[in-house]
Amino acid sequence: MLKKSAFPLLLLNMFLANLSMGLVIPIVPELLEMFSASGQAAGYLVACFGLTQFLFSPLAGNLSDRYGRKPMIIIGLILFGLSNLLAALASDLTLLFVSRLIGGVGSAALIPSIIAYIADITTADQRSKSMSWLGASMTSGFIIGPGVGGLLAEWGIKAPFYVSACVGLLAMLCSLWGLPESLSADIRRMRQQVKEKKENVFRQIVLSVRTRYFVLLLIVFAMTFGLTHFEAIFPLFVVQVYGFSTRQIAILLTVCSLIGTLNQLLLTDRITQRFGEKRIIGAMLLLSAVSLVLLLFSGHFYYVMAVTMLFFTFTNILRPTINTLLSKVAGDEQGFVAGMNNAYTSLGMIFGPMLAGILFEVQVNLPYLFGGFVLLVSSILSGSRLRKVLASS
Structure with missing residues (x-):
């Protein structure tokens, strides 16, 4: 079993990902006004994130089982950063929608892989407590996000997106450097060879x-x-x-x-x-x-x-x-x-x-x-x- 030194970094990644999502909530009205968009567009912006998360979660979970948790976590964090960077650079509503679609794919890659990683490095009796800590990191990131986003918005409507992109990049670099793979090479090779058909x-x-x-x-x-x-x-x-x-x-x-x-x-x-x-x-x-x-x-x-x-x-x-x-x-x-x-x-x-x-x-x-x-x-x-x-x- 891996040392639990990876666990704090996993919690930090989950915290930063949810912080990035929460940052932009307070600026939604001003953002839609900037693009002359309606309330209907606000609903679609949230829905398209859920759509790509729904479609890509099974694929991301399968790739995580076959090729390892760390690559999917890194990819998820990169996509989160890219999503927020595109939103910051968006000059029309179309690019804003594209950024949300990419963010949903990033969430599909990141969150299930972190949960699976924790399952890999904990025993059955430790898992409930570990998942509780993971849930707390998700919630606390989302709690702090809107407050920080509201303060950053005073420096400019796009400031929360730029900060979000930087946060995603920082989390990716930390994971690339400090997060070991939780699945052994033998397990990954064995799973890659299995041709199991999944519904x-x-x-x-x-x-x-x-x-x-x-x-x-x-x-x-x-x-x-x-x-x-x-x-x-x-x-x-x-x-x-x-x-x-x-x-x-x-x-x-x-x-x-x-x-x-x-x-x-x-x-x-x-x-x-x-x-x-x-x-x-x-x-x-x-x-x-x-x-x-x-x-x-x-x-x-x-x-x-x-x-x-x-x-x-x-x-x-x-x-x-x-x-x-x-x-x-x-x-x-x-x-x-x-x-x-x-x-x-x-x-x-x-x-x-x-x-x-x-x-x-x-x-x-x-x-x-x-x-x-x-x-x-x-x-x-x-x-x-x-x-x-x-x-x-």
């Missing part, structure tokens, strides 16, 4: 419909759909409807993400042990739906901050609870379930922002009303359906 992701999704845990995968989709409904339109919504500034958006998202993550760490285990995963999933879906609708009631800064903090708290508790229950019912299908979890998350990232952008152009409140409706229906359906899942597991 494509679309066929796997069809197969997942017949599984006993399909309802949990639908909840993963609904949760991501609702979350991206919120995130894709939030900067535009609070600027156009409530008149918030870039600095206010940065402060709001940073504070709310931080509190939401803290609440997740303090509350998730306690309430899950007391009430069980089934009740927590239903309750968090319902409360997430309510908080989306409550966002429409007032534009007072501290009211919006309180509602956003609650929404982040509910969704942050929901995600690990669903993952835990999926792991429990998966049995010997852990790999397939992990892949489907990622696939349904990516589908939510595609369709959630896309529809949110379209609805925003029809009426500014519709994205949050419809997102709340999807979460509400999911909460109602989860009650009886999850009971059957648990009974059969």
Whole structure:
């Protein structure tokens, strides 16, 4: 087994990648105004990232198994840097879309490879704690990103993109120099020689419909759909409807993400042990739906901050609870379930922002009303359906 000296660098890479994504959130309204683009374009910008992530994740995972984790991590970081550099240089909306598509490919190469790397260098009893640290690095990067992005935007609308590109380059150089390969040369040669035929992701999704845990995968989709409904339109919504500034958006998202993550760490285990995963999933879906609708009631800064903090708290508790229950019912299908979890998350990232952008152009409140409706229906359906899942597991 490799020394765990690689582990801090993996956490740093995940942190920097999510920091780079979070940096640009507060400047979305100004960016779209610069290109005379609509709210619909904002939704498509988020959706196209999810599209390439969805399409390339299976290929990237296969390449990671055959040729090693380190090459895919390096490629992912290079693509992240290139994506942000293109966005910084973009003089029209087309190049901005190209940059997002490249960013999705980078995410597909980077994130699964880091997760697989950690699985390679940890034992089964260490893995849960290691994955928790990895999740914390992802969340903390995204928390700090909007605040830093809002401050950098005062130096120019493109400054967050340039800094993001530099961060990606720095992470790539650190990994190139300090990250050993986790798979031995013998294992890589053996896997390259195996001509195993794997089902494509679309066929796997069809197969997942017949599984006993399909309802949990639908909840993963609904949760991501609702979350991206919120995130894709939030900067535009609070600027156009409530008149918030870039600095206010940065402060709001940073504070709310931080509190939401803290609440997740303090509350998730306690309430899950007391009430069980089934009740927590239903309750968090319902409360997430309510908080989306409550966002429409007032534009007072501290009211919006309180509602956003609650929404982040509910969704942050929901995600690990669903993952835990999926792991429990998966049995010997852990790999397939992990892949489907990622696939349904990516589908939510595609369709959630896309529809949110379209609805925003029809009426500014519709994205949050419809997102709340999807979460509400999911909460109602989860009650009886999850009971059957648990009974059969």
